[in-house]
Amino acid sequence: MKKKQTILLMLLVIFATAFSATVADVFMLNGDKLPSNFLTEEISFVTDYGLFVFPVEYLFEIQFPEQGKGVTELWTIFGEHFQGFLMNERILIEVYDKKMEIISAKISKIAFDKEKIEAKDFDFFLYLRNGDAFIGYLKEEAVGISTSYGTTELKYQDMKKIRFEGVGNVLSKIEMRDGGMMQGIIQNEFLPLRFLSDVDLEIVPDMIDYILFMADIQKKTREPANNELWAIVQAGSFMMGNARNDREGSDNEMPTHKVKITYDYWMKKHEVTFDEYDAYCAATGKTKPNDKNWGRGKRPVILVSWADAMRYCNWLSEKEGLVPAYNLSSTLQDALGNQTTDLSRVEGYRLPTEAEWEYAAKGGHLFADTKYAGSDKIDDVGWYDKNSQQKTQEVGKKKPNALGIYDLTGNVAEWCQDWIGAYTMQNETNPISTKGGSKRITRGGSWYVMPSLCRNSSRNSEAPDNRFQYLGFRVVRTVVK
Amino acid sequence: MHSRTRFIFFLLSLAALSLYAGIGATVHMLNGDALPCEIQTEYFSVVNNLGEMFLPADLLAEIRFPEAFTVTAKQSLTEIRTVYGEVFRGFVTNESITLLFYGGNMDIRRGKISKILFQNAPVAPKEYQATVTLRNGDMFYGNLMENGTKIQTSYGIVELPFKNMKRITFEGSGNVLSKLEMIEGGTLQGVIKSDYLSFSLLTGIEISVVPDLILNIVFAR
Structure with missing residues (x-):
């Protein structure tokens, strides 16, 4: 009898588990938030290409349009994205042990309590x-x-x-x-x-x-091609800005603030060279940039605009079978092609954010409190106005920083992802400045400028269309989990 | 077959033929082709956040599909205009459209069409009670299916007949505040108690709309 009872109990547990309602937070248009058991089992969703019936267990989030303008967006636990209209006129939920039927048109968002699942075995x-x-x-x-x-x-x-x-x-x-x-x-x-x-x-x-x-x-999770040329920067936190209180620091490096980066990323150990950029030009039929007769080869590429750098990143992504980081509007997109500001979900090669650049320059998870990237003495690690003979130098000829990355200090200044913006005292996580404006951030100083502008925390900016003989770029890629 | 029966059958066939005569239109395809034709599809099914509507082809003026589908979500809706000048945005869900083209029937996939311009003449809207404009820009004419509605004001609940109203303007979301202007000059502010307002449209469709989606209702005089 005892054995039978145990079996019955186990069956009940299995039954209860199998048929337990999905938990979700339902956000209403008037601002109410209803932590609920979601009792509606299927969602009918119509798109421009068909009507779908989704079992609720596959859903991650449904976002309704503000004031009925536009379409409803639906995400599945596999990261799939659909835009259309919810056809269920009403949704049945259980709130605080009471059943309640709510009008779908009164809902602002439904966030299902589900983890995203990495899809496997698909075509x-x-x-x-x-x-x-x-x-x-x-x-x-x-x-x-x-x-x-x-x-x-x-x-x-x-x-x-x-x-x-x-x-x-x-x-x-x-x-x-x-x-x-x-x-x-x-x-x-x-x-x-x-x-x-x-x-x-x-x-x-x-x-x-x-x-x-x-x-x-399947290639996506692989390391970059020629992975010996890449340094891994592990997730971590650092103080962004002039945290050393360098006397030559500018106002725009303040206030210092804590920045947390929650994902690992690869950073190319050297700036993009003429060899690399010329290969891109040859493959795509683009005109090769001028080298000012300083030589090409392993010198960092110069005279490239922000968009030139972005297009190079997309080309590199496509070459390695990755979803490009930038869409047709030059905006970041995730692995499913959705526009995003969540850098942890961007799969392709891209420009570093200002925070990623500074975190790497300061040694990342191997933090070293030096003025320049890898040393307090600029001559050890960088080419600047007094030692550069007034031109670029081949990459990798000075000492690398703790992460093994070369030329973060000097040689060429490097385009970053962000638009220029003032710092605030607020702690930030994975910051990215997307506000737009007239200038994009450049970092690291160059062969053309004095040491104070080559410091780890020094900030500069340029109009994105500009091409200068002291401005190039470096590539990063998120380690997408 | 008896000759009289045959004659009746012939008449019925003729009637059926004239009943299902297509609607003159030009169908513009995504690749630039333009097909002057008769649309044989009688109803277009349109889905949007009001639900599913079946719009008769003989009351349509234009269907404009999103350009090349390479657009933002907001623009990726199909725009449908009726002969009355009404506008609806949503998805046309007919998988294919049947048309008579140079004497032959042709089924074309809806996803290959850029726009359909119907030859139906514009019709001035008549015998309607209200012009309804939605917050997404959709607009239609219709009659309210109830005689009135209850309004919760800050000082009490009142039931007001629609026939005495001049205009209702809706504000906010969730607890939608409605501002009512009455014909006699009275004004009231409050929350409409009904979950939905139901309309019978000039196209013969009945729809129910939550107040949150409505911008205003202007009553005809």
Whole structure:
């Protein structure tokens, strides 16, 4: 009897676990917050490409538009993003042990108490042109392509990426795993797919931006190519600004404030060189920047604008099969192509934020309280106006800092991600200045300036379109978990 | 078949044919093609935050799909205009549209269309009680399906008939404050007690709208 009771109890526990309601915070338009058991089991959601019924256990967040302007956004626990309208007129919740039916149109946001899950065993990531993105399986094995020289059928398993361009007769650029490339028009009217959440979808190519196939996706967690050229900067905290009270510090380095960086990132050990930038120009047909007759090779690239630097980062990302860090509006995007300011979710190569740059310059998790990046003596670590012979020098010729990173001090000043803005005393986590304006931050000083402007905490800024012979850049990449 | 029966059958077929005669329109495709045709699809299903509406093709003036789908969320809605000048934004959910094109029927995928310009002549709206403008810019004409509504003011609850109202303006979100202007010049401020206001539209559709989505209701005189 005792054994039977135990089995019954176990079954009850399993039953209770399986059918327990999802917990969620429901935020109402009037500001009320209702910590709830979410009793509605399925969410009907209509998008411009179909109606989906999502089991609630797959949902992460639903954000309703302010005052009905625009569309509702839905995120799944796999990080998928959908924009459309919620079709459930009412939602059933249990608040403080009482059931309550609430009108969906009165809700501002539903945050489900779920952890994001790393999707596994799927065929593709698919990004739509409107910013929606999802993960799933292909329901067919191949697709017909009509090129200007003939028609063929290609298997998805041989593909690395398809990018769709144009409208109407959508031109598809297909990159194959073996390095092959083909351009043509996909003959199928639509592509039949299935989401991880078992929802089926048929989608016309016109709506798709690009599809990344599984083997390509697996590269994402890998280290950068030539990883010996990269330093890992571990998450941590530091005092940003002139925390040493250097006499030559400027007002814009104050007030000092505590900054926490919650993710690890790779930083290239040296500034982007002419060799590297010229390879990019050759691959993309861009004009190579002038070297002022100082020589190219391992000297840091100069005469590049902020946008030039950004485009180089995106090219590097695409080359390594990563989702580019910048979208068409030059705004940061996450691994699913959603615009973001959360740097921990940006997958591709990008420019460092000002905080990331200064944290690395100060030794990151191996903090060293030096004036310059790796020393109090500038001649040990950097090229500046008095020792540079008034030009750039090959990278990596001075001592690196504690992280093994060269030339953070001097040689060329380095474009950063942020727009210029004044510091405040507030503690910050993963700060990024996105306010816009007329100038972007540059850091590190250069061969052209005096030592005080090459200090770790010294700040400068330039109009993003400017190209100077003392200004280059360095690349970073978040270690995406 | 008896000749009289055949004649009746012929008449019925003729009637059916004329009943389902398509609506003249030009369908503009995403690749730039323009197809002068007759739309055979009788209803367009439109989904937005008011729910799902079935708009008859013979009352539509224009459907404009988002350009190339390469737009921000706010702009990625399809815009539908009726012959009365009403505007709705949402998604057209018909998977395909059937049209008669140079004598042949053709099914085209909705996702390949840029816009549809119907040849239906504009119609001046008549016999409607109110012009409703939503906060997202949508606008329609219709009749309220209730005679009045209860208003919770700071000094009490009052039930007011719509026929005495000139205008209702809605402010805030959640506890939506409504400002009522009455025909006789009276004004009241309060919260509309009804969860929804229900309208019967000139297009024959009935919809219920939460006050949070409405900008104002102007009553016709």
